[in-house]
Amino acid sequence: MGKLTSWVARNRIxxxxxxxxxxxxxxxxxxxxxxxxxxxxxxVEQEVLRLKSQLEESLNHSVTATKMLAYLIRNDLLGSHFERVAKELLEQNAxxxxxxxxxxxxxxxxYPLEGHEPTIGYAVLEDTTHRREAMLALERGDLYFEGPFNLLQGGRGIVGRYPIIIDDEYWGFSAVVIRYETILEAIGTDSTGTNETYTYQIAKINNNENPIVFFEDRKIDLSGVHYSALVPFGNWMVSAQLNTPAYVxxxxxxxxxxxxxxxxxxxxxxxxxxQPRRLQLLVDEKTNDLNLSTQKLEDYSKQLLxxxxxxxxxxxxTSHDLQEPLRMVTSFLSLLEKKYGHVLDEKGKQYIHYAADGAHRMRQIILDLLEYSRIGNIxxxxxxxxxxxxxDDVLILNRKLIKEKKAVITTEELPQIYAEKSPMHQMFHNLIQNALTYHGDSISPEINIRAEETVTHWxxxxxxxxxGIPSEYREKIFNLFERLHGNGEYSGTGIGLAICKKIAEQHKGIIGVDSEQDRGSTFYFTVLKKVESNQAAEHEIV
Amino acid sequence: MKPVHILLVEDNEGDILLIREAFEEAKLVITISIAKDGEKAIKFLEKQDDYKDEKTPDLIILDVNLPRKNGHEVLCHIKQSTTLKHLPVIMLTTSSSERDISLSYKNHANCYITKPVDVEDFLKAVLSIENFWISLVQLPTQI
Incomplete structure (x- = not known):
C-alpha cells in the first residue's frame, strides 16, 4: 500500500x-x-400497451354483442328469436x-347450449363473488368482466356482463362467456404467459382476496423491467416484464x-x-562492468609494470654479476699473452687473440646491456x-676515434632543453659512434648535427x-640485438640503437631514420617539450 | 726499511694472483698475508684461533664483497678497535656504487679504489698503491 502511495506521489500526471x-x-x-x-x-411499456389494446380490441366485440342483445331485450324485440340472434351475434363478433x-x-x-348446459337456470347472482362483480357492471352501466375463474360449465374463462335496465329498473344482464383459451388467442400468448422476450401477467385488482391471475405461478418481479397498464374492462392490470433486460x-x-x-x-x-528506474539499473550495470574492466586494466598494468x-x-x-668472471678471462688472457707470448707460435698467439677478442666483445655487450637496463630503471x-x-662532451670522449677516421663534424646551434642529462649524453654518443663506424672504406665520415623546433617537440x-640503410630495415635496426652486418664487417653489439629508442620513448619522443643504401643516413629523435599543458601532445614529424 | 706486511682480504683467487704478481714487481720487499673471508680477516687481526701467531700487518687491502662478514663489517671492526684503528685500510673492490664508496669513507676507510677492468690498468693501480702507501707515505707501524 505504501508502495502505491509513493508511486502516486511520484506520478501525478x-x-x-x-x-x-x-x-x-x-x-x-x-x-x-x-x-x-x-x-x-x-x-416493455410499449409491449404492455400493445397487449392492452389487443385485449381491449378483442373484447370490444363483446361490447357490441352484449349491447345488441341488451337492446333487443330492452325493446322486447327478442321474442323467441334468441338462438338466431345469438348465432348471428356470435358469427359477427369474434x-x-x-x-x-x-x-x-x-x-x-x-347460446350455444352445447357445452354450456349447466348454466341454464343457474342462480348466478346468488354467488357472492359473481354478485359483487355483477354489481360493478351495474354501477358502471357498461360491460364489465369477471374472472378469470372456473366456469360452471368447466374450464376457465371470463364473463362479461352488460346491465339491462328497463324503465329505470334493473332487469338483468346480457353476458358473454369467453374461455381462457380464447383470451389467450386474442392476446396472442400461450398458456405459459411468456415468450422469448417477455413474461406477461394479467391480474384482477381486488383488495383483500387471493390474486386472480391469468397465468398461474407467476408474480411480476417488481425489481425487473416491467410495466403495468389497467384494462378497465375487467379491472385487470396487464403487466409485462422483460426477460433479459439488456441494460444491465x-x-x-x-x-x-x-x-x-x-x-x-x-x-x-x-x-x-x-523507465528511469530501469535505466538507472542499466546504467549501474554498465558502470559496474566499466569499473570491473577498468579495475582489470589497472591490475593488468600494475602486473605489467x-x-x-x-x-x-x-x-x-645479471650484467653486473657477469662482469666479474669476464674480467678474470680478459685479465689472464692478457697476462698470458704478455708473459708467455714468447713461447707460443703464431697459431698459439692467434688462439689467445680470438679468445681475448671474444671476451672483449662480450664485455662490451654486457656494458651495453647494463646501460639498456639502466634506462627507465633509474x-x-x-x-x-x-x-x-x-x-661537445661526447665529441671529446670520442676524439681518438674522430682523429683516427679523420672525421669532419659540423654542428648548428643546439638548444637548451628539459631532459635527463645522462641519457641525452648516451643518445648522442651512440648515434655519433655509429656515424663514425658505418662508413665506406675510403671515405672520411662527415657528420652534421642540427636541431628544429615545433610547438610541442624538439x-x-x-x-x-x-x-646508408636499406628502407626495409629502417625500423628493424632499433630492435635489440638486430644488426645488418657481421662483426667481421663492422663491430657492434646490436644494442646501441635499442638504447637510443628506449631513451627517446622515455622522453615521450620518437626516433627514426631517413636513409638510402650508400647515400648516407639522417637519424632523428624528438623530445617532448616540458610544458604543463602538454598532456596529450601528438607527434608532428614532417 | 723493514719489509712491509700487507693483509689482503680477498676471496677471488684470480685477483689474489694478480695482486701478488703486481707486488712482486715492486722494489721493496713485501709480505702478503691472505684472508679469504671477513671472518678470517678479523680473526687474523685479533690473533684468534689459528691466527694467534700472526703479526699485525702494516697495511690492509680490503675487498667489499666477501663471504661471511663483508668488507664493511671488517672495516667497522678495524676502525672501532683501539688496537687496530690506526692501520690504513685501502678498499679495493669491483663495486663502483656510490653507496659503497660513501659508506666506506663514513666508516673511516683510508681510500677507496674500484678495480680497473683492464688488466694493465689493474696492475698500474696496484703499483700506484705501492708507490703511494709504501714508498711515499709514512706508515704508522713503520716508525
Whole structure:
C-alpha cells in the first residue's frame, strides 16, 4: 500500500490520467446503462400497451354483442328469436364463446347450449363473488368482466356482463362467456404467459382476496423491467416484464471495457514511470562492468609494470654479476699473452687473440646491456640541459676515434632543453659512434648535427655520409640485438640503437631514420617539450 | 726499511694472483698475508684461533664483497678497535656504487679504489698503491 502511495506521489500526471480515464469510461458506461434501461422500460411499456389494446380490441366485440342483445331485450324485440340472434351475434363478433342473458339472478338462455348446459337456470347472482362483480357492471352501466375463474360449465374463462335496465329498473344482464383459451388467442400468448422476450401477467385488482391471475405461478418481479397498464374492462392490470433486460449487460460490458482501458492505461503509465528506474539499473550495470574492466586494466598494468621492473632488475643484476668472471678471462688472457707470448707460435698467439677478442666483445655487450637496463630503471633528474655542451662532451670522449677516421663534424646551434642529462649524453654518443663506424672504406665520415623546433617537440638530426640503410630495415635496426652486418664487417653489439629508442620513448619522443643504401643516413629523435599543458601532445614529424 | 706486511682480504683467487704478481714487481720487499673471508680477516687481526701467531700487518687491502662478514663489517671492526684503528685500510673492490664508496669513507676507510677492468690498468693501480702507501707515505707501524 505504501508502495502505491509513493508511486502516486511520484506520478501525478499518470494518476490524474488514470483517474480521469476511470471517470470518463465509467461515466460513459453509466450513461449507456441508463439509456439502455430507459430503452428497455420503453420497450416493455410499449409491449404492455400493445397487449392492452389487443385485449381491449378483442373484447370490444363483446361490447357490441352484449349491447345488441341488451337492446333487443330492452325493446322486447327478442321474442323467441334468441338462438338466431345469438348465432348471428356470435358469427359477427369474434372471441366470444357463448352469449347469454340473465334475468334477475338467473341465467335464462345461453347460446350455444352445447357445452354450456349447466348454466341454464343457474342462480348466478346468488354467488357472492359473481354478485359483487355483477354489481360493478351495474354501477358502471357498461360491460364489465369477471374472472378469470372456473366456469360452471368447466374450464376457465371470463364473463362479461352488460346491465339491462328497463324503465329505470334493473332487469338483468346480457353476458358473454369467453374461455381462457380464447383470451389467450386474442392476446396472442400461450398458456405459459411468456415468450422469448417477455413474461406477461394479467391480474384482477381486488383488495383483500387471493390474486386472480391469468397465468398461474407467476408474480411480476417488481425489481425487473416491467410495466403495468389497467384494462378497465375487467379491472385487470396487464403487466409485462422483460426477460433479459439488456441494460444491465450493456452497462456491465462497458464498465468492464472501461476498467480494462483504465488498467491498460495504468500499466502503460507504470511502465513509463518505471523507465528511469530501469535505466538507472542499466546504467549501474554498465558502470559496474566499466569499473570491473577498468579495475582489470589497472591490475593488468600494475602486473605489467611489476614484471617490467623485475626484468630490468634482473638484467641489471645479471650484467653486473657477469662482469666479474669476464674480467678474470680478459685479465689472464692478457697476462698470458704478455708473459708467455714468447713461447707460443703464431697459431698459439692467434688462439689467445680470438679468445681475448671474444671476451672483449662480450664485455662490451654486457656494458651495453647494463646501460639498456639502466634506462627507465633509474629515475634521473629532468633539468635544463645544454645540448651543445652535451655534444661537445661526447665529441671529446670520442676524439681518438674522430682523429683516427679523420672525421669532419659540423654542428648548428643546439638548444637548451628539459631532459635527463645522462641519457641525452648516451643518445648522442651512440648515434655519433655509429656515424663514425658505418662508413665506406675510403671515405672520411662527415657528420652534421642540427636541431628544429615545433610547438610541442624538439627534433634533433644527426646526418652522416655513411653506408646508408636499406628502407626495409629502417625500423628493424632499433630492435635489440638486430644488426645488418657481421662483426667481421663492422663491430657492434646490436644494442646501441635499442638504447637510443628506449631513451627517446622515455622522453615521450620518437626516433627514426631517413636513409638510402650508400647515400648516407639522417637519424632523428624528438623530445617532448616540458610544458604543463602538454598532456596529450601528438607527434608532428614532417 | 723493514719489509712491509700487507693483509689482503680477498676471496677471488684470480685477483689474489694478480695482486701478488703486481707486488712482486715492486722494489721493496713485501709480505702478503691472505684472508679469504671477513671472518678470517678479523680473526687474523685479533690473533684468534689459528691466527694467534700472526703479526699485525702494516697495511690492509680490503675487498667489499666477501663471504661471511663483508668488507664493511671488517672495516667497522678495524676502525672501532683501539688496537687496530690506526692501520690504513685501502678498499679495493669491483663495486663502483656510490653507496659503497660513501659508506666506506663514513666508516673511516683510508681510500677507496674500484678495480680497473683492464688488466694493465689493474696492475698500474696496484703499483700506484705501492708507490703511494709504501714508498711515499709514512706508515704508522713503520716508525
Amino acid at each position: 499518470a494518476t490524474a490520467a488514470i483517474v480521469l480515464s476511470l471517470l470518463i469510461t465509467q461515466g460513459i458506461a453509466f450513461a449507456i446503462f441508463e439509456s439502455e434501461k430507459k430503452n428497455d422500460f420503453m420497450l 372471441f366470444i364463446d357463448a352469449i347469454q342473458y340473465v334475468q334477475e339472478n338467473t341465467i335464462i338462455r345461453t 449487460r450493456e452497462g456491465f460490458l462497458f464498465s468492464v471495457l472501461g476498467l480494462l482501458l483504465t488498467t491498460v492505461l495504468g500499466l502503460f503509465f507504470w511502465y513509463l514511470s518505471d 611489476q614484471s617490467n621492473n623485475e626484468l630490468e632488475q634482473f638484467a641489471y643484476v 629515475e634521473e633528474e629532468v633539468s635544463l640541459v645544454d645540448m651543445k655542451a652535451v655534444l 627534433i634533433f638530426y644527426i646526418k652522416d655520409n655513411g653506408i
